[in-house]
Amino acid sequence: MMCTAKKCGIRFQPPAIILIYENEMKGKSRQRIMPVRNFSKFSDCNRAAEQLKNNPRHKNYLEQVSLRQLEKLFSFLRGYLWGQSLAETMEQIRRETTIDPEEDLNKLDDKELAKRKSIMDELFEKNQKKKDDPNFVYDIEVEFPQDEQLQSCGWDTESADEF
Amino acid sequence: MARDKAQPCELDQEKYDADDNVKIICLGDSAVGKSKLMERFLMDGFQPQQLSTYALTLYKHTATVDGKTVLVDFWDTAGQERFQSMHASYYHKAHACIMVFDIQRKVTYKNLGTWYAELRAFRPEIPCVVVANKIDADMKMTQKRFSFARKFSLPLYFVSAADGTNVVKLFNDAIRLAVSYKQNSQDFMDEVLQELENIDLEQKEQDLPGLEQAASTESLPPS
Incomplete structure (x- = not known):
């Protein structure tokens, strides 16, 4: 079945993931309501997203919807169940999906470090030039001259150009 | 005879004395992209060996330098960097060091100082290069001056x-750099260690006069 996902969102009451999509008949939007069952404020959003994506009844429809987006939608639901405002949940999601540049990752345990790495991997994969890309070049050399005129990176100690 | 010295692990580091072998170590904080750099360089050719008991990943590579084949072992940290310190065997017999930081995270740049101090405690002379990784995330950083490298002339x-x-x-x-270091300079520490080994062997000779011959053969420094 050809299915082009247009929009995907969440309804809180009763909880459901809602997908707007087009099938073979182009130009005609359809809506699919996928009820969310057994989800509490203690549930794991990542696992809930995986389960929905692999659900045999919904699988084909959700092919174009990323796991990350589904996970985010579940996070909204979870925040709602905790009584958080939308703004609070958004802020929480932002914290969980971005890297705090000040954080010392050496101090994290395996699980937390893996989370940070997967956030970084997203950008890596976005910018990655793979071997099978048509314009892939193995050896790319670009010169970036380091000279006195350059502005300091701002990370060095101010005094006398000391590191 | 040479085998009775305490080996840090089953990994044979004696091979790094051979002419066509070099050992290059990677240093830097967690998640600065050390393994990703290795994989990008080796592409399909990479078959890392996990030595989990030593929190170490080894990448083997064959290079050609001035027409000569060189067997390169790249040592990658596999999580050991979290202790902000590496086991002494990690530095042992290394011929060059690649020190990496993430241009998006200041803390990884500041920690270069700690890494560099530890490197120099074990390997005072080996060539070391500093790598500012992830420039794709923020090209502006390539227009900035990083004094750390300049300070230590790296x-x-x-x-x-x-x-x-x-x-x-x-x-x-x-x-x-690793190859030329190996060919041209004798690290002061290498010489000291060699001296110590010789003293050790001389003592053995005295202790075991019957083994004199064997011991003096063993004490020949690798050419």
């Missing part, structure tokens, strides 16, 4: 493991 490379900028150049230069 070459600085702006690279991206994602889009490949300067990765191959970095590794080829590091291999070249």
